[in-house]
Amino acid sequence: MRLALERGHAVTASTRQPGAFPLQHARLRVAGGDATDPGVARDALEDCDAVISVIGSAYTRRPVTVYSRAASAVVGAMRESGCRRLLAVTSSGVTPLAQRDDLSVPGRAFHRLARRTFGRTVYDDMERMEAVVSDSPVDWTIVRPPGLTDEPGTGYAIAEDVVEGPYCSRDDLAAVLLDQLDDDRYRRRVAAVSTPGLHVGALTTFRREMLKR
Ligand SMILES: NC(=O)c1ccc[n+]([C@@H]2O[C@H](COP(=O)([O-])OP(=O)(O)OC[C@H]3O[C@@H](n4cnc5c(N)ncnc54)[C@H](OP(=O)(O)O)[C@@H]3O)[C@@H](O)[C@H]2O)c1
Secondary structure: OHHHHHOOOOEEEEEOOHHHOOOOOOOEEEEEOOOOOHHHHHHHOOOOOEEEEOOOOOOOOOOOOHHHHHHHHHHHHHHHHOOOEEEEEOOHHHOOHHHOOOOOHHHHHHHHHHHHOOOHHHHHHHHHHHHHHHOOOOEEEEEEOOEEEOOOOOOOEEEEOOOOOOEEEHHHHHHHHHHHOOOOOOOOEEEEEEOOOOOOOHHHHHHHHHHOO
């Protein structure tokens, strides 16, 4: 959000906790509500040229539907408003193992474990989100990062489907998403992104993500 404002965009942030939103700016509108509600999506999209979805859920054993329901609401609102460009963030965890020639043997084992056990309900719903988005008529790009970290961005790598690198800095993910607004290379495609050379350790990332609950 901060980077979008620095780049001169007018931005609407859609959040369930508008009163706690940490930024204020003349070009920032903060809209409140649950993103799975079609009315909330419709309100948030007013006068927008593009939508960036970074909606997320922590790993949980419970069924997850927030990705797919929010995607349905957003795509519906985009069709009504005529807004064309959609960037939807899912995860490298949904990339089929058969395509993951970037992974080491332990990396493949971790991917399989996450997909089948502690991450299963999240990844299942990310797949449903990707289906909603890719079946829609809008100009979509699905962006799949690996583990996200708060380390400063150092520049990203991007490629179709698979890219080397086990982590992506949130700064670099923000830069990718904003760069893609004016870039058609990955229109109606899946873009994998990472921060090359970034390494923080799987256990550190796992602990951080679990503590977000
Ligand atoms: N963390 C990772 O390692 C990782 C790895 C790969 C991909 N991703 C994906 O990258 C994106 C960003 O991840 P992150 O870890 O930075 O995000 P995050 O901290 O998990 O934040 C997700 C956001 O989604 C919002 N949200 C959840 N349910 C909502 C709902 N029903 N209506 C409105 N807002 C809702 C949350 O709002 P509240 O604060 O109100 O709950 C939160 O602001 C997500 O799409 C995530 O799935 C993350």
